[in-house]
Amino acid sequence: MRLKVIxxxxxxxxxxxxxxxxxxxxxxxxxxQGYHDNPELLHSILQECIDKIDSGDDPFSCSRTVGAFDAIVLGYGLCSNGICGVQSKRYPIVVPRAHDCITLFLGSKERYRELFEQTGGGAFWYTPGWIENSLVPSQDTHAKKLSEYIETYGEDNAEYLMQLEETWMKGYKDVAYVQMPNISYPDYRGYARDCSDYLGWDYHEYKGDDALLRDLIGGNWDNERFLVIPPNHTCEQSYDEAIVKIKE
Incomplete structure (x- = not known):
């Protein structure tokens, strides 16, 4: 198959x-990274990308031929409902049954649920991709944002703004690092441990599983793990173990 992956x-x-x-x-x-913080923006950007693929006008595609692909595959979970409502007029869209990308690193929604219950939802997940492409909670992130605020608002206001911005972090108590098997990339476990020391959170390490990602791009789309959305249809949250369903 020829698959367009977003x-x-x-x-x-x-x-x-x-x-x-x-x-x-x-x-x-x-x-x-980061569009999931604004689900409406994520939806808008995904739909814009899909519309261009439908029309053969995708500037990032290797092919500008209409009908060049067998399916569009989304490398996203539900992501705060950001994928809900997107549709293609021409291609089926394949999405993994996942609340967010951490499920994709752990290999299944069942494993994600198990660890979510085990940590009480208080774990902030660290992976190489998150560390490289986002401002994960860390001493570096704090220093960078504080410097920007001092430059913009002055030193007196900067610390107060940082306290307000970091209020959300009080809901977390664990740094959870996912070590994917069989993939050679920079080892950020030391960095994650340093983050846990700085934050005063416990450090935990979990073995990742690439099965869900491998089958997502491999075309092994069983209904238990994936939702295949037909052309001119869309999806919505199912509010059950299936996570996502075709919108009626």
């Missing part, structure tokens, strides 16, 4: 590695 950049290393061994022809477009 993915968040936090999956760059994993999908890049797996694509080399994939039996399908992949055309991958990367979107910068």
């Amino acid at each position: 993915s968040c950049k936090v999956l760059t290393r994993e999908l890049g590695y797996l694509s080399a061994d994939c039996p399908n022809v992949l055309d991958i477009s990367w979107l910068r």
Whole structure:
């Protein structure tokens, strides 16, 4: 198959590695991390990308031929409902049954649920892609933002603004690092441990599983793990173990 993949950049290393061994022809477009913080913006950008693929006017595609692909694959989970409502007029869209990208690193929604319950939802997940493409909680991130605020608002206001901005971090108590098997990339476990020391959070390390990502691009789309959305249809949150469903 020829697949058009649209993915968040936090999956760059994993999908890049797996694509080399994939039996399908992949055309991958990367979107910068962070759009899930604004679900409406994520939806808008995804739909714009899909519309251009439908019309054969995708500037990032290897092919500008209408009908060049067998399916569009999204390297996203539900991501705060950011994928809900997107549709293609021409191609089926394949999405993994996942609340967010951490499921893709752990290999299944069942494993994600198990660890979510084990940590009480208090774990902030660290992976190489997250560390490289986002401002994860760390001493470096704090220093960078504080410097920017001092320059913009002055030193008296900067510390107060930082306290307000970092209020959300009080809901977390663990640094959870995912070590993917069989993939050679920079080892950020030391960095993650340093982050846990700085934050005063406990450090935990979990073995990743590439099965879900491998089958996502490999075309092994069983209904238990993937939702295939037909052309001119869209998806919505299912509010059950399936996570996402076709919108009626």
